[in-house]
Amino acid sequence: MTEGRxxxxxxxESEPEASAAExxxxxxxxxADGTLYTGYTTDVERRVQEHNSGQGAKYTRSxxxxxCVHTEELxxxxxxxxxxxxxxxxxRAAKLRLIGRR
Numbered sequence: 001m002t003e004g005r006x007x008x009x010x011x012x013e014s015e016p017e018a019s020a021a022e023x024x025x026x027x028x029x030x031x032a033d034g035t036l037y038t039g040y041t042t043d044v045e046r047r048v049q050e051h052n053s054g055q056g057a058k059y060t061r062s063x064x065x066x067x068c069v070h071t072e073e074l075x076x077x078x079x080x081x082x083x084x085x086x087x088x089x090x091x092r093a094a095k096l097r098l099i100g101r102r
Contacts, residue, residue: 009044009068024080026087028070028099031063036095038087040080044071070099 009027026040029051037060041047050056051066060066074080087095096102 009048009071024074024077026072026074026080026083027068028087028095029060029066030069031060031066033063035063036069036092036099037063037066038084038095040077040084044068 022042024040024042025044026038027044027047029037029039029048031037037051037057039047039057047056048066048068051060052064054061054064056066072083074083087098090098093102
């Protein structure tokens with residue numbers, strides 16, 4: 001499996017250069033109750049704002065605020081959807097290892 005840049009949602013890093021091809025991202029947010037939510041998007045910052053404004057996933061609406069704890073850039077939508085599904089199948093312990101918490 002080929003994975004792109006991984007970071008804590010771009011915190012402390014400059015934005016990547018824009019390219020002609022759109023990037024797809026898999027992200028993990030930590031909800032206020034400590035649960036983890038995984039999704040995919042083309043714009044992580046916008047998507048996290050949507051979650052925090054109540055316009056994101058139904059799961060996160062009652063668990064705000066959320067904070068982004070992990071991102072992975074993937075080459076296309078298909079790869080992003082496959083990776084999102086793989087992360088969602090992980091146990092909580094495996095997700096915590098993925099985000100560097102254990």
